[in-house]
Amino acid sequence: MVQARVFRNSYRDSVELMRIAAEIEALGGITRAGLVMATPANREVLQEAGLLAEAALDAGPNDLVVAVAADGEAAAEIALGRAAERLSGADGGTTADAVRTSWRTIAEGIADLGGADVALISTPGTYATAEALKALKRGINVFLFSDNVPIEDEIELKNLAVARDLLLMGPDCGTAILDGVPLGFANAVRRGGIGLIGASGTGLQQVSCLIDRAGAGISQAIGVGGRDLDDRVGGTMMLAALRRLDADPGTRVIVLISKPPGAAVARLVVEMAGSLTTPVVVNFLGGDPAVVREFGLIPARTFEAAANAAAALSLGEPIPDETDADAKADATADAKADVTADAGPHAASAEAIARLQPGQWRIRGLFAGGSLSGEAKLMLGWALGAEAARTHEILDLGDDEYTVGRPHPMIDPRLRNEHIAAAADDPSTAVILLDVVLGYGANADPAGALVPAIRDARQRATQAGRHLVVVASVCGTDADLQGRSSQEAILAAAGVILARSNAQAAGIAAAIAAATGHAGSGRAIGGASDGAGSAGTTATSIGTGPGATL
16 A cells, blocks of 8 residues: 655755655565655656655645555554654754754855855755855855756856856765765765866765775865766866866866766866866776877776876876777787686686576676766776677666665665566576665665675575676775775675776676677776776786776
8 A cells, every 4th residue: 555644845855865765665564665855757756656645646846745655554654654753853863963953045054154165955956056046146165966957057057156266066966075074975085185076976986985095085076967078068167176176285186087978078178177287187988088198188997097097196106007008908909808817806706607507698787876887888898899798787776767766776775686686587697796885875784785685696596506696896985984894894705706996896797797608798808007097808817906907
């Protein structure tokens, strides 16, 4: 049965609502829960999820709807009551050291706080532009978490921000670190001299964490929103952030990170970056390294390569010769992969390959991070060839397509666990490829939440006479609440093959798939140098050291 409760003229941040939804779904007798503002788009979401109960039919865009699918009326009432408690704060969710203060308007908050210079806005997209305008006109930088903001509004907001020498981070900006203060989904990384600018949330997280692991640190990490490098927006905020970091005495190296950008704006950005005095590393996934080199910048084809190059520059260490790395990859394009050559931690790959049965060849990538899934797709294309890579499956489970009425998989792993079970039941599956993202806002124990599903999947495969390989990387630091090392230990104990980075995890998966000899799998990844080097096209081994690549 489906029941709902409507809270009139009540608003909550979407991340808070996802957390409460995850908690409610964990209650006995509850199969689905959704907490949303009743905008037309969200009402459609509830309808598609089978959660649009009669009580919510007259809810308006200013109303908050809590809907549950339950085994019975008693379970539904308990769940709705618990949600009401969480929304009211009556469950003691705050402490004397963390007093929650709220204001009805941005103006009230600015007046009360006095020295505030950043507004974090997470309202429905319908209202986000108006709220961002209020902040910008008062001289406040904006972190705009809201999505569904029209691109015309984004252009207007960013032009106003630039005119007032302010930052407009977003829309749909998930990550930033400003003067050491994390906003959105970010990680506990050390301070240092590297400034990051990213149109990629989990890309920023991966690069910042790998920089931390290399012994360097972050001065600022500025998210600009996923559409900033769309040719229509023109890279307005990335250009503004570049100027700001170039003038920042605490920033000695700049890294640019983006999902595939528009061709015109990519050239505009690198041309401007080439005119700066600060060295710049450029990681535009799927971009042309030749354009980056043309303007005297350092290209990096993977997040790991970008992190290693930036860390080397910051620490005064040499960067591996990227041009030589590309040349080596090109020269060995037809070399046969030898995934058994590595005697390091991933020698387990050879054993895994030997245990796979005929017919097992497919990679199933189940990702929480959109940018990490995008990088994995590129890695498989470079490793196996574009046509062969398309026969494998890489899913961004954080995409709206999969989160209709469900919490994001970085918060609640159950959606991904369902896909793990389905992948295990497919006799063609050889490798399940995962990212595990730590940090502020993420699940308190993502590895622990995934392990039961992983063990169950492997057991079911064994019962069917098959072996199932699970490969993962952990995006986080030991300073994060979850602790990278402890999360890796949990996964290792469950038999998961661990990689240092998302790129290396994808490379391991590709090497295993290639070794099956199936027509859908090509050659594995190559190259032995990371730094700013290319991921290459073939492989002779899988590296594990700080400067290793695939």
